[in-house]
Amino acid sequence: xxxxxxxxxxxxxFEEAPVELRCNYSSSVSVYLFWYVxxxxxxxxxxxxxxxxxxxxxxxxxxxxxxxxxxxxxHLRKPSVHIxxxxxxxxxxxxxxxxxxxxxxxxxxxxxxx
Amino acid sequence: xxxxxxxxxxxxxxxxxxxxxxxxxxxxxDKMYWYQQDPGMELHLIHYSYGVNxxxxxxxxxxxxxxxxxxxHFPLTLESARPSHTSQYLCASSELxxxxxxxxxxxxxxxxxx
Numbered sequence: 001x002x003x004x005x006x007x008x009x010x011x012x013x014f015e016e017a018p019v020e021l022r023c024n025y026s027s028s029v030s031v032y033l034f035w036y037v038x039x040x041x042x043x044x045x046x047x048x049x050x051x052x053x054x055x056x057x058x059x060x061x062x063x064x065x066x067x068x069x070x071x072x073x074x075h076l077r078k079p080s081v082h083i084x085x086x087x088x089x090x091x092x093x094x095x096x097x098x099x100x101x102x103x104x105x106x107x108x109x110x111x112x113x114x
Numbered sequence: 115x116x117x118x119x120x121x122x123x124x125x126x127x128x129x130x131x132x133x134x135x136x137x138x139x140x141x142x143x144d145k146m147y148w149y150q151q152d153p154g155m156e157l158h159l160i161h162y163s164y165g166v167n168x169x170x171x172x173x174x175x176x177x178x179x180x181x182x183x184x185x186x187h188f189p190l191t192l193e194s195a196r197p198s199h200t201s202q203y204l205c206a207s208s209e210l211x212x213x214x215x216x217x218x219x220x221x222x223x224x225x226x227x228x
Contacts, residue, residue, distance in 0.1 A: 042222070043204055044157075046217075090157070100214070102217060105156055106156045
């Protein structure tokens with residue numbers, strides 16, 4: 001079975017600073033990787049996903065993530081954050097066989113202050 | 115823009131009451147899911163469906179039940195609500211076959227059982 005670890009429960013950052021949210025996963029088979037964002041009182045919205053091919057994936061709102069198979073990581077980055085990026089960010093993994101259920105990490109709260 | 119709807123958005127109800135949380139999607143997706151999310155925690159899959167007349171239990175044991183009589187509709191029912199059922203419930207859908215297909219989430223229902 002697969003699992004996801006988001007080591008940082010909260011990341012405070014100043015506006016216009018760069019940010020990296022860390023995600024590590026474990027699985028015995030090949031996986032698909034996802035980052036979702038959840039704004040207060042809303043559902044989850046897909047930021048980006050890695051299926052195959054280029055290990056650098058670009059998503060919406062200026063976010064990107066890099067898949068590193070040797071380190072089993074899929075860290076999310078943004079070069080310059082805005083106040084509006086304040087939200088909860090979830091990394092998720094699904095195995096590329098069977099039903100492909102999503103397994104989520106515990107989330108990282110990004111707090112952007114002026 | 116994903117079209118998946120959940121009603122009610124908020125529900126406060128007494129112990130012992132029967133409740134049904136509604137979920138509908140207009141994208142024609144075959145796969146649908148129910149997740150339970152406690153504050154500051156990851157999402158746990160409690161039910162999923164491959165299509166009409168298909169329902170399966172997820173990774174987290176739940177006293178709720180689901181039905182899938184129509185492709186677009188995936189309601190969740192609690193026959194007798196208890197305070198331990200207090201949580202946020204998120205509905206999602208995705209295409210078949212998955213192949214890394216993205217899950218689209220509804221806005222969620224926040225349930226408080228007194």
